[in-house]
Amino acid sequence: MTTSSILFEQWATVHQQRAEQALASALPAADTPPQRLHAAMRYAVLGGGKRVRALLSYAAAELVGAPASSADAAAVAVELIHAFSLVHDDMPCMDDDDLRRGKPSCHKQYGDATALLVGDALQALAFQCLAETAAAQALTQVQILAQATGSRGMCGGQDIDLQSTGQLLTRDALETMHQYKTGALIRAAALLGAYAADHTQEQHIQLLDQYSQNMGLAFQVVDDILDATADTQTLGKTAGKDALQEKSTYVSLLGIDEAKALVKTLYEQSLQSLAGFGPQADSLRGIARFICERPF
């Protein structure tokens, strides 16, 4: 392991814990009424996940020179949106998945009706957290997150995914779907971190945009590779689902080798976006490596 890998691992551990604590504080306590709903919300969010989106927010804040404390709300908000999407995605009418982060998914543990409300309430809480900071650019953050979440973002991508199951997608159509489904929130995570500062330079936003577009796509290609190659225990969620559901993936479209080559290209492109920066971009570089090295 190189020195920079070790440093990034330390940084990631510190900031994963930071995100976990911020999430634990942002979520209502399990003894606040309605208790069962709050317990289910905490169950769905806490104690699992790599917190890649939160790390992106913290790393983007570093890039623009904002302290981690200013990016806590951004980190919390993007993780809450991600958690809500997982809860709804796992429900019987969607992907019908019983396992999430190595434990029963929310609807298996609390029932479908509560899971539906958990997702709804987590989404609302995400916007509440951003708005309550009253930070200089909080309204821009709300705008970006709402767009990334809605019908021209994550929800839209899930709908395209639903409509195209069992169909053979072209590579362009697959890329569009993932830009909505995963890419939009990855991009929002980075931008929200940058807008945690009191002022943000347009140039920083443009570079983060490029970086996160590559990362969003890489993240999805890696997910497809892992779904085809790793086992359920390693993943903490059901493996081999894509093939079973006859979904078009980068693996089904390109084969494993070409999919891996694509990840390498996307990794290199993401580093190029950061070429003009010094150490303040090291955490973003580390995240790129972390995302792209998973299947190798």
Added chain:
Amino acid sequence: MTTSSILFEQWATVHQQRAEQALASALPAADTPPQRLHAAMRYAVLGGGKRVRALLSYAAAELVGAPASSADAAAVAVELIHAFSLVHDDMPCMDDDDLRRGKPSCHKQYGDATALLVGDALQALAFQCLAETAAAQALTQVQILAQATGSRGMCGGQDIDLQSTGQLLTRDALETMHQYKTGALIRAAALLGAYAADHTQEQHIQLLDQYSQNMGLAFQVVDDILDATADTQTLGKTAGKDALQEKSTYVSLLGIDEAKALVKTLYEQSLQSLAGFGPQADSLRGIARFICERPF
């Protein structure tokens, strides 16, 4: 009919149409990809509903002297949240209702998975609309709406409702449930309208708070009365559901006569909150009468 009733009816018609047009503009066009999701979102929101929440936003804006145009985003946002809650509430895992506003409910028309995404995307759009105004107090509006929507608001109330079906609730417990389930969004509708102004006096907020607390409760008691007495065609949704589902209601708890007496008391109290105001409170008075007169 009195002159003030006729004037209010005219005002209500104008502002219902205004809300309808604002909603139609805020929702993505049905030919914007993903088309099916956007068509389903428009289906769930447009062409129906009394738009009571939008009217409250416009009327509260009038109270504080803000033009209707400044309250469009508030009116849209509260109606989108309300529509999202109806879509999710009608789903098989919740109330399992096939009929809404006189037509098949969203999941009957588009399937459960799309209905789930429709609700999620409508919620995100509500916050996007508020944030995009970039109005002076938009961040406060986001905060209020998020809190009213989430686990200590509407979603929390629905969870309490789920947990208490088949149980005999005390009147206090019933009131708490409805304060969350219906009252929170009614209150938010009024406050968002008041915060559409560039500046809002604390005194106006306090009076609107009292007014809307009475109105929220009255609205629910009236709903319970109508569910027990009106037929499905009149309601545009399934009638007699509460008794069928063994839900505690104001009618089951108090009987029809006492429930009607309660509506009258709440109506009088809501007028008292507005006693210090002249004609700028007339629309709020009209809404109170409109809500409270429905079952008589």
